[in-house]
Each structure stands twice: as structure tokens, then as C-alpha cells.
Amino acid sequence: MSDALLEIENLHTFFYGESGVARAVDGVSFSVGTGETIGLVGESGCGKSVTALSVLRLVRPPGRIEPGSRIVFEGRDLVTLDERQLRAVRGARIAMIFQEPMTALNPVFTVGEQIAEVVRIHSKTSRREAWQRAVEMLQIVGIPAPAERAREYPHQLSGGMRQRVVIAMALVMNPALVIADEPTTALDVTIQAQILELLQQLQRRFGMSILLITHDLGVVAETVSRVLVMYGGEIVEAAAVKTLFAEAHHPYTEGLLAAMPRLGESRDRLRTIPGTVPPPTRWPNGCRFHDRCPYAWERCTLEHPPLYQIGAGHVSRCHLAEEPKRRADAHEPLVMQRSSRA
Numbered sequence: 001m002s003d004a005l006l007e008i009e010n011l012h013t014f015f016y017g018e019s020g021v022a023r024a025v026d027g028v029s030f031s032v033g034t035g036e037t038i039g040l041v042g043e044s045g046c047g048k049s050v051t052a053l054s055v056l057r058l059v060r061p062p063g064r065i066e067p068g069s070r071i072v073f074e075g076r077d078l079v080t081l082d083e084r085q086l087r088a089v090r091g092a093r094i095a096m097i098f099q100e101p102m103t104a105l106n107p108v109f110t111v112g113e114q115i116a117e118v119v120r121i122h123s124k125t126s127r128r129e130a131w132q133r134a135v136e137m138l139q140i141v142g143i144p145a146p147a148e149r150a151r152e153y154p155h156q157l158s159g160g161m162r163q164r165v166v167i168a169m170a171l172v173m174n175p176a177l178v179i180a181d182e183p184t185t186a187l188d189v190t191i192q193a194q195i196l197e198l199l200q201q202l203q204r205r206f207g208m209s210i211l212l213i214t215h216d217l218g219v220v221a222e223t224v225s226r227v228l229v230m231y232g233g234e235i236v237e238a239a240a241v242k243t244l245f246a247e248a249h250h251p252y253t254e255g256l257l258a259a260m261p262r263l264g265e266s267r268d269r270l271r272t273i274p275g276t277v278p279p280p281t282r283w284p285n286g287c288r289f290h291d292r293c294p295y296a297w298e299r300c301t302l303e304h305p306p307l308y309q310i311g312a313g314h315v316s317r318c319h320l321a322e323e324p325k326r327r328a329d330a331h332e333p334l335v336m337q338r339s340s341r342a
Contacts, residue, residue, distance in 0.1 A: 004031040005209050006055070006073050006177055012066035013047075013054045015280075022280040024050040024063070026233035032177065037203065037210040039220035039241070041256065042230035045277040048213045051230070052179045055211075056094060057086050074176065092122040095170035099182035101162035104169075105154040111165045112138070112150025115172055122173050137168040140205075142198060160191040167198065174206055181213045196223055217256050221245065226313075229253050232288030233280055235307070239314040249316040251293045287319070295320060295330050 013025040025047045032038050040048050053059050055071055057078055065071075071078040073094065078086065098104040106114060115134035119125050125133070131150070138146035141164040154162055163183065170178055180199065184192035200223065203210055212224055220227055220241060227244045229237040229252065237250040248254050255273035275292040278284055284291060290300040299319055308321035320327050 006032040009070040011069045015063040020281040037224045039224035039227045046230045047233040092173045094177045095175040097180040099185045101166045236317040
């Protein structure tokens with residue numbers, strides 16, 4: 001792997017409330033190499049977005065990043081920086097693309113003004129130069145007639161156009177790292193493919209690293225080099241994308257892969273993972289997936305699994321690594337059963 005641009009070590013982000021402590025991110029460690037694209041995958045509530053917000057130090061009370069967590073970016077631990085130092089990083093060296101552009105964009109300013117504002121905040125640039133840069137970025141992200149579109153308001157653009165504007169805002173300062181949090185969720189399938197292809201083209205052009213956060217393994221299949229699977233506030237499996245799709249080890253990853261729709265498959269054959277992600281205030285003892293796992297046995301309810309080494313660059317937080325025969329002896333996995341939906 002290329003040199004690490006971002007190194008996250010033992011990240012704990014907790015939220016404190018009347019119902020208890022929600023351990024949303026609970027001991028996460030991973031790295032992103034220079035020019036690399038990493039996929040962070042999991043169901044809603046597993047801690048993906050909180051991980052992203054933690055990198056940018058955007059977690060606000062009642063949430064906090066716990067002592068002992070390290071977020072090292074370009075050799076500096078972001079956890080130790082003051083707010084002035086962080087403002088120089090956010091938007092300039094690390095940028096974020098949000099899943100809902102109407103939330104990310106201000107409805108009372110034109111899209112050109114909003115992109116130009118990012119330029120003026122992070123560089124000593126005149127209004128005219130910042131505006132020219134904004135128009136240039138709109139052209140780069142594939143918006144036709146960029147000079148005219150720059151004078152329009154977000155509501156005047158289609159969903160796909162708005163997402164391209166958000167990407168233009170994220171890349172206008174040529175950041176080293178882009179965090180894309182579900183960037184295609186609100187778009188139809190055709191536009192999703194266009195946006196993912198655009199991100200790949202822009203990465204080749206600008207050389208930035210991408211942390212792509214999604215609940216959809218299909219999105220990462222052709223986009224990323226490595227996949228991190230997250231469940232219950234933890235990384236439960238990590239591998240190169242081809243290895244993960246061919247040799248998934250963790251039962252949760254198996255379930256996600258089995259739940260992917262397949263061409264020609266009818267809705268009554270869609271597969272599901274039984275149960276739901278437990279609340280972060282009450283993670284279960286032992287393996288956090290054991291109450292949804294078709295292979296679980298007594299050890300899984302008592303002993304929290306470490307990340308076992310499965311192969312080169314492949315780790316899994318599952319005791320099956322030490323007792324693989326239990327997988328072979330199990331009946332047909334519940335995650336492989338047909339959904340009851342019509």
C-alpha cells in the first residue's frame with residue numbers, strides 16, 4: 001500500500017445522554033494511503049458517518065472523541081489541534097461530500113457564490129478570481145453552460161446537478177482527502193453511476209484519496225481498492241475488494257453480499273439479514289453480531305473476538321477463524337434464506 005495519508009488509531013467517539021453512553025465508534029483503527037480509495041460499508045447505525053465526522057472533528061456535545069484516540073493526517077494528530085488550526089484543514093486539505101445536497105447547499109445563495117466563498121475562505125483571492133475558479137470547477141464536474149449555472153440557486157438544479165455542485169465545492173481547493181458520505185443515496189441508479197464515474201475521473205485528475213462511506217456493497221465493487229466492513233461501532237472485516245467479494249469471512253459480510261440484488265432475481269427471492277443493529281447504548285456481550293449470526297455458539301456470547309489475520313491484508317473479527325469447522329457443520333445460513341416479502 002502507498003504511504004498512509006490518514007491513520008486512525010483506537011478511535012472512540014461516545015455520546016452521553018439520559019439513557020446512557022452510546023458508544024457509536026468503539027475502537028476503530030484503519031489507514032488511507034495517498035491516492036487510495038477506501039470503502040467503509042455497513043448498515044445504518046453501525047457508526048460509519050460518526051467516524052467521518054470524527055475525522056473532521058465535527059462531533060459536538062453530547063458527543064465527544066475520547067482520550068487515547070488518534071487521527072493522524074499528514075503527520076499531525078487532528079485530535080490535538082485547536083479550532084483555528086482545524087479550520088485550515090477542513091475544506092482545504094480534507095473535504096466532505098454529503099449525501100443530501102439540498103442540506104449541504106444554502107438555498108439563498110447562488111451555487112457560484114457558495115463555491116467561490118470556499119476559495120476566498122482558504123486563499124488570498126479576489127472576488128473575481130474566486131468566481132472564475134467556481135465557474136471552472138463547475139465545468140470540470142461536467143455541468144453544461146457553467147457560467148450561466150453558477151448564477152442559479154440550488155432549487156433550480158436537478159438532484160444530479162446539485163450533487164455535482166457539492167463535489168465542485170469539495171474539490172475546489174484540491175484537497176488531499178475527500179470523505180464521500182453516501183454520495184449517491186438520494187439519486188436514481190443512472191445518476192448514481194455517473195457520479196461514481198465522475199469521482200473516479202476526478203481522482204485520476206487531482207490525485208486525491210477518497211474515503212467512500214456507503215451501506216451498499218454494490219457501490220464499492222468497481223470503485224474502491226480496499227473495503228472496511230463496520231458493525232456495532234467496530235471494524236469487523238477488512239480486505240482488498242476482490243478478496244472480500246471472493247472470500248468473505250465474517251458472517252455479517254456474508255449477509256451483506258447475499259442481500260445484494262442480482263440481475264433477473266425476483267423480489268420474493270431477495271435475501272435479508274435477520275434482526276437489527278443493536279443500539280449503541282447496549283452493545284451485546286461477546287461478538288456484537290452473535291444474536292443475528294447463523295453460526296453463533298457459546299463462545300460468541302461470552303468472548304469478544306479480536307481481529308484475526310485471515311490472509312495477506314485480510315482480517316476478520318470472528319471466532320470462526322480459530323474454529324472453521326463450525327461453518328462447514330452449520331445448516332444453510334439464515335442470511336441465505338428467502339425474504340418473506342412479496
